[in-house]
Amino acid sequence: MIKILNLKSKKQAAKTVAAVLSLCSALALPQTVNAAPSVTELAAYSGVETQTLNAALAQAQYQQTIIDTMTRPYEGKPWWQYRKLFITTSRIQAGLQFYLAHEKTLRRAEQELGVPPEIICAIIGVETFYGRNMGNWKVLDALYTLGFHYPPRETYFSREFANFVKLCQRENWDINTVKGSYAGAMGMGQFMPSSYLNYAIDFNGDGKVNLFTDIEDAIGSVANYFKGHGWLKGHGIYYPALVKGEATALLKRQWELSGRELYTAGVSTKVNLSLDDKMRLFAYELEDGSTGYGVGLNNFHAIMRYNKSPLYARAVYELSEFIRIAYNHKLQEQGQVVPPPGRLP
Numbered sequence: 001m002i003k004i005l006n007l008k009s010k011k012q013a014a015k016t017v018a019a020v021l022s023l024c025s026a027l028a029l030p031q032t033v034n035a036a037p038s039v040t041e042l043a044a045y046s047g048v049e050t051q052t053l054n055a056a057l058a059q060a061q062y063q064q065t066i067i068d069t070m071t072r073p074y075e076g077k078p079w080w081q082y083r084k085l086f087i088t089t090s091r092i093q094a095g096l097q098f099y100l101a102h103e104k105t106l107r108r109a110e111q112e113l114g115v116p117p118e119i120i121c122a123i124i125g126v127e128t129f130y131g132r133n134m135g136n137w138k139v140l141d142a143l144y145t146l147g148f149h150y151p152p153r154e155t156y157f158s159r160e161f162a163n164f165v166k167l168c169q170r171e172n173w174d175i176n177t178v179k180g181s182y183a184g185a186m187g188m189g190q191f192m193p194s195s196y197l198n199y200a201i202d203f204n205g206d207g208k209v210n211l212f213t214d215i216e217d218a219i220g221s222v223a224n225y226f227k228g229h230g231w232l233k234g235h236g237i238y239y240p241a242l243v244k245g246e247a248t249a250l251l252k253r254q255w256e257l258s259g260r261e262l263y264t265a266g267v268s269t270k271v272n273l274s275l276d277d278k279m280r281l282f283a284y285e286l287e288d289g290s291t292g293y294g295v296g297l298n299n300f301h302a303i304m305r306y307n308k309s310p311l312y313a314r315a316v317y318e319l320s321e322f323i324r325i326a327y328n329h330k331l332q333e334q335g336q337v338v339p340p341p342g343r344l345p
């Protein structure tokens with residue numbers, strides 16, 4: 001879920017680490033500054049006993065590669081390069097196959113939770129290539145390393161460490177065998193432990209919540225995450241836009257803009273914008289050096305709750321569109337009726 005980190009904050013994080021490390025060596029201090037909450041604080045936060053947390057800490061191992069991955073200087077890719085990573089023929093085709101194979105569950109998720117099938121497919125497609133790459137790091141090690149040896153985000157990751165221990169208790173998992181991304185995200189939709197605790201659901205009613213091998217649970221849980229983060233059933237997501245004149249001031253306004261203000265400022269879209277709803281203008285770098293614009297609506301904001309990068313949200317949206325078109329095409333080939341889209345165009 002946070003696999004593709006916000007590029008700016010990642011860069012800032014790397015800078016912070018470099019600054020902290022150089023300060024440490026200047027003062028001849030050990031090179032690990034531990035800003036994590038204490039075990040007592042983590043116990044109070046999570047409700048897990050200190051004894052249990054300490055036992056988990058004793059089993060965890062520091063992994064330098066994870067720190068290297070988090071702190072590697074990384075220049076943000078422009079949209080047109082980022083897009084090529086995710087909008088590929090193989091990912092669209094595999095998305096169509098995933099859709100067809102799990103159509104019934106996807107339709108049930110749409111009916112019960114309001115999120116269209118192609119969005120659920122696209123999230124699982126971008127996160128793990130439909131469950132093929134769920135990560136090979138021990139989640140215990142990943143969250144320990146980042147929670148206790150990565151100053152910029154120790155509070156967040158040490159809490160996720162405690163959440164992970166809590167989750168293992170709840171699900172009766174062996175803490176040493178759970179695998180995930182280098183940031184500790186798990187399963188087909190790459191849920192962090194807090195999201196697993198709060199939004200993962202048992203969608204096939206077998207009494208377990210298994211996002212690793214139970215595709216129905218993974219589908220229901222992604223939809224439930226969106227429902228819990230403000231997805232509006234039947235609403236639009238993202239519209240390409242034209243901007244007459246200067247966009248800088250509009251781009252700074254983030255989610256404060258209304259359709260009325262965008263129209264007044266010379267922004268136009270093919271689909272009519274709601275005049276009063278809050279929305280945001282985005283700029284994307286194109287291959288020819290020009291800038292493309294688009295308006296993200298409430299549901300685009302919901303995708304950014306999954307991962308705060310606007311690049312990520314647009315990749316998910318575009319992949320979902322390709323999957324939806326491929327699916328409709330398949331139905332037409334078979335002479336079946338194409339269902340109306342679960343949202344505005």
Ligand SMILES: [Ca+2]
Pocket residue numbers: 201202203204205206207208209210214217
């Ligand atoms: Ca289940």
